[in-house]
Ligand SMILES: *[C@@H]1O[C@H](CO)[C@@H](O)[C@H](O)[C@H]1NC(C)=O
Ligand SMILES: *[C@@H]1O[C@H](CO)[C@@H](O)[C@H](O)[C@H]1NC(C)=O
Ligand SMILES: *[C@@H]1O[C@H](CO)[C@@H](O)[C@H](O)[C@H]1NC(C)=O
């Protein structure tokens with residue numbers, strides 16, 4: 001009897017081992033990348049009820065996918081080594097934590113894994129066709145295109161675009177995370193992601209000078225740090241493998257940060273990064289809007305506003321910190337000077353709170369021009385938000401090593417938070433800044 005029980009248990013164990021284990025993303029070796037892989041698309045479903053143990057689904061078996069709920073597809077890109085994307089798990093879990101939805105990981109690692117980028121890129125339209133077949137089945141079972149959201153990374157962004165095009169732009173939303181540039185740059189809209197591929201298309205460009213795409217591709221195009229070099233990423237090839245993909249991947253990490261509600265990253269609609277850095281684009285351009293556009297999952301807060309625009313496209317810029325949660329806090333430093341002659345130079349500002357925390361910002365994008373009795377508004381970006389500023393220091397520099405040292409005579413300096421315009425403005429009147437000498441003072445509340 002006991003023996004029989006054992007036998008049954010053993011059989012159960014074996015059974016649960018073969019079809020009961022949780023499927024996961026295909027893991028391939030570098031060897032596969034060298035010899036190349038044929039296309040095989042696996043759809044891996046995660047839901048809130050089955051957050052850790054996924055299910056393999058396909059167009060004949062939707063599994064526990066509930067078609068009346070929102071469905072988010074995550075589509076990765078080129079896999080030059082065969083390994084699963086490092087960010088996949090965190091992205092899936094973070095999505096499930098903010099909203100009850102179906103998350104479908106589109107695992108086309110067989111296909112994307114090859115050392116030859118052109119081969120992977122050549123399979124993107126086929127992947128899109130397979131997704132179309134699957135979505136058609138979802139629709140047949142009662143799903144609505146409006147509830148379908150696709151997050152595409154690199155080549156995956158263009159795949160999402162191809163799917164969207166087959167539904168004439170009726171998909172709910174597409175988010176492109178640093179859409180691939182090579183082989184797609186300059187292509188017509190039907191051969192890449194474009195704003196007509198979904199009801200709302202938002203894009204984060206984090207590596208426009210290498211693996212990413214420079215031009216806008218969506219309704220809302222976000223360019224963190226101008227879209228070029230991301231803080232915290234190695235700047236030279238001595239940074240190893242990271243040097244190649246760190247900027248590119250930053251788009252994904254920024255998106256994930258938006259789901260983790262530590263802080264929200266605001267972006268500033270602007271024509272260029274330069275104008276943003278020079279403080280020309282901080283009003284967000286819409287009087288009635290509650291907040292500036294938000295990066296990431298909540299980027300659709302500007303959808304309605306954009307749809308009334310012609311064309312419904314907008315670029316937005318912002319800076320990020322090196323580390324999670326990446327937020328920078330924007331302040332204006334308004335300076336009125338009274339030097340007889342025009343002074344050009346750079347300002348570095350430090351804030352200190354009562355507990356001794358220090359936040360520093362150098363405003364060094366371009367020299368500012370100080371002219372008698374004119375107010376100059378400088379955009380300062382801090383990596384922490386000090387609520388109660390007890391002390392401020394200012395440093396003025398012309399950055400010239402030779403020649404005389406200058407003074408900047410400040411009639412009034414005012415510090416105001418952009419994110420919290422309601423916070424009291426801090427002022428200091430009558431101050432002389434000697435070049436390259438840090439000047440500390442306690443600010444007072446500005447008079448009205
Ligand atoms: C979770 O997924 C597994 C298959 O991967 C399935 O056997 C199980 O019933 C699912 N659980 C729930 C609660 O849906
Ligand atoms: C779909 O998935 C089911 C269950 O995993 C499997 O039995 C079936 O063969 C799959 N169909 C196709 C066409 O792959
Ligand atoms: C599917 O989702 C809807 C809406 O969230 C819910 O009312 C329904 O009970 C769900 N169906 C199943 C089978 O879980």
Ligand SMILES: *[C@@H]1O[C@H](CO)[C@@H](O)[C@H](O)[C@H]1NC(C)=O
Nearest residue numbers: 259260261262263323324325
């Ligand atoms: C951000 O918030 C998440 C929870 O939403 C928490 O797990 C994580 O530790 C926080 N990270 C930082 C850097 O504060």
